[in-house]
Amino acid sequence: MLSAGSADARPSSRAATRTPPPAQTKKFKTTVDYVAHFYPLWFTYYQSSLLGTTNRLAGPVRVSPLYQIVVAINVDTYYASAFLDMTEGPAMLTQPSTDLSYSILVLDPYGNTYDVGLPKAGGVYALTGPNYTGRIPKNTTRIDMPYDHMILIFRVDKFSGTTNVEKQARAFRADLMLQPLKDWRKDKQGGKTAILPEVVFAAPFKTVADALATQQPLTFLQQLQAAVMSPNTPPMTAEEQKLSDDFNALFAKKGDKFEFALGTQSAHQLIVDNYKTHTDKHGWIDFTNMGTWKPGQFLDRASITEFIQYGNNHAASAYYHTFTDGTGAALNGAGGAVYKLHLSKDQIPQADRFWSFTAYTPESVELIHNKAKVYDIASYTPPVYDEDGGVTLYFSKTQPEGVPAANWLPVSSRPFNIMLRVYGPEGTVADGTYKPPGIVKQ
Numbered sequence: 001m002l003s004a005g006s007a008d009a010r011p012s013s014r015a016a017t018r019t020p021p022p023a024q025t026k027k028f029k030t031t032v033d034y035v036a037h038f039y040p041l042w043f044t045y046y047q048s049s050l051l052g053t054t055n056r057l058a059g060p061v062r063v064s065p066l067y068q069i070v071v072a073i074n075v076d077t078y079y080a081s082a083f084l085d086m087t088e089g090p091a092m093l094t095q096p097s098t099d100l101s102y103s104i105l106v107l108d109p110y111g112n113t114y115d116v117g118l119p120k121a122g123g124v125y126a127l128t129g130p131n132y133t134g135r136i137p138k139n140t141t142r143i144d145m146p147y148d149h150m151i152l153i154f155r156v157d158k159f160s161g162t163t164n165v166e167k168q169a170r171a172f173r174a175d176l177m178l179q180p181l182k183d184w185r186k187d188k189q190g191g192k193t194a195i196l197p198e199v200v201f202a203a204p205f206k207t208v209a210d211a212l213a214t215q216q217p218l219t220f221l222q223q224l225q226a227a228v229m230s231p232n233t234p235p236m237t238a239e240e241q242k243l244s245d246d247f248n249a250l251f252a253k254k255g256d257k258f259e260f261a262l263g264t265q266s267a268h269q270l271i272v273d274n275y276k277t278h279t280d281k282h283g284w285i286d287f288t289n290m291g292t293w294k295p296g297q298f299l300d301r302a303s304i305t306e307f308i309q310y311g312n313n314h315a316a317s318a319y320y321h322t323f324t325d326g327t328g329a330a331l332n333g334a335g336g337a338v339y340k341l342h343l344s345k346d347q348i349p350q351a352d353r354f355w356s357f358t359a360y361t362p363e364s365v366e367l368i369h370n371k372a373k374v375y376d377i378a379s380y381t382p383p384v385y386d387e388d389g390g391v392t393l394y395f396s397k398t399q400p401e402g403v404p405a406a407n408w409l410p411v412s413s414r415p416f417n418i419m420l421r422v423y424g425p426e427g428t429v430a431d432g433t434y435k436p437p438g439i440v441k442q
Contacts, residue, residue: 027250031221031263034247035213036270037240038228039302042220043205043309044109044151045227047083050203054085057154057178057193060201064375065367068204071309072321072365072419074358075375077102077155078166078173080193081310084150086129087231090136092184092191093143093152094177097122100169101160101353103423105153105312108146108234111305113291113313118143124188126181127152137185149232152178153310157353157423159380206306207364210268217264218257225251275303276323282438283324284420288314307365308419318349318429320420323362326438331395331418333411338396338442345389347437352424354379357393362415370397370410383407395439 047069051058059080060067067073084091106114118125126136129148136142154176156169179191212220227233228244236244251260278285291313293301304311308319324330325339341357349355356378359368367375377383377393384404385391392407394400395418399408409418420436428434 025259027259028263028266030243030247030250031260032267032270033243035221035224035264035267036302037243037298038224039267039271040110040305040309041227041230041233042209042224043305044083044111045230045232046223047205048232051083051200054083055091055178055180056191057082057152057176058196058200059173059193060198061195062198063367064198064373065361065369066198067201068207068364068366069201071206071305071307072311072358072360073367074356074419074421075158075367076354076356076378076421076423077157078169080154080156080173080176082152082178084127084145084152085148086127086132086145086150087148089134089181090126090128090132090142092137092140092177092179092181093118093125093127094188094191095120095122095125096172096175098168098172100156100165100172102154102156102169102172103312103316105151105155105310105316106145107151107153107291107310109149109151109232110234110301111291111310112293112301113316114146114150116143116145137181147234149234151310157380159354159378162380162382204364204366206309209306210363213264213268217261221251221260221264270299271302271306274299275307279322280435282326282435283322283328284436285321286319286435288318288432290314290319314425314432315430316423316425318422318425318434320422320436321417322419322439323415323417324439325441327441329441330415331411331439332415333395333397333413335413336397338394338400339439340392340394340442341439342392342437343390344437348389348391349420349422349429349434349436350425350427351379351422351429352426354424355420355422356380357409358419358421359395359409359411360417360419361412362417365417368410368412368416370412372399372405372410374405374408374410377407377409381406 057080063075104118106116124140126140126142128144156173158166158169174193176193177191290311356376358376383391383406394403394408395411397413422429
C-alpha cells in the first residue's frame, strides 16, 4: 500500500522535458486544486488502513526516532489514539478518574478539531455518529460526534510541574477503554488501550507521500482518489463534490497524463511553500488557525498535515517551528556547529501545562537519533536557568563544553529543524502575539 508504485506510473522522460502547461489548463488547474484540497485524506485513510482496527485505543510503548507514522511526534506525553467508526453504533469510552494532566483531541479526517463536550473526568461515554437514533446504556453519557469517522487522541503528561509521574501516566493510559457497544455489552472491562511495540508505528508516511507526489505523481493521484472516495471522508460540500467529480471525469479519460503529473508536483510544492510563508522575522513558523480553518483555508490545512499532523488547535497548544537561525541561514550541525537560543525572563513562553523544544530531521520531520537518547528540552526537565531568570539552550551534535546537560538538545551533523510547543497557552502565547527570539550560531 505504501510502496512507491510501479515505474510505468511515472511521467515519461519525454513528458518531463515539455514546456509546462499554462495555469489555466483545466487538467492542470483541477489537479492542483484537488491535491491541495484533499491532501490530508491520503494520510488519515492509509494510516487507518495500516493499523487495521477502529474503535480501539492504541499507543506505542515508547517514542524514539523509530516512530514515524505521524509527522513531528514528540516525547512530552504518552499517547493513546483511535480511528473511530460509528456507522454501526456507538463507540463506548471508559475514562478512569485521575488527577493527572492530559488532553483529549477530537479531529475529523482533514485534521479539523472539535469540542464535542467530552470531559476529562471519570465515567463511561457513548460516542455516537450524527445519524444514530438508538438508545445508549443507562449510567453512560452520550457524546455526539459530527461525523461517523473521527480520530480520538489522548495525550497524558509525563510530568506534573517538574515531578516525574510517568508510572501513573502509563497506568492511566493502559486503563482507558474503548470498544464498540456490542462488545461493551459482553464485557464492560474490555477494550483497554493496546500498548504496542514501536515498530508498529514506524511507517514513514510523510517520506512516502513526498516521494510519490514528486517522483510518481500518478500513483499518488490514484491513491488519493481511493482515499477521497472512501466512506471515511466526511460529507462533501457542493463545491467539494464538484471538484471531486470534475477531477474524476478528467482523470478517467484516456490519453496523456502529463498535466496531471505536473499538477500533482505543483500542488505539493505549493503545500510546502505555503508552510514557509508563515515565517516571522526571526525564522519561526506559526499558524494560529491550526485545526480551526475557515472556508478557503485548505492550503493551510494541507501544510499542517505535511509538517505537524494531528496538531492541537491554538487554544490547547501553540507551535513554533524553524528551519533557520535568526539571520535566515539554514540550521546545520555539520562541522561541529553549535547554536544557542537565549530566552530572557520575559521571553519564556507562558504555559498552563509546559513548554518544550524538540529537534527533527529535515526530510521526515522525525526525531533525531543520538547516543544520549535525549529528544527534548522542556520546562519539566528542567533546564538550568540564568541568574536573571532567563534560560539559554544549545543545539549541537555533541554537548558544548561548560553547558549543563539539561540545556543541551542533541542534533545531527546535517540540516535539522527545531519546534517549540507550548501546551496550555497563556498570556502572549494565548493571544497570538508571542514570538520566540532568533536562534544564533556561535
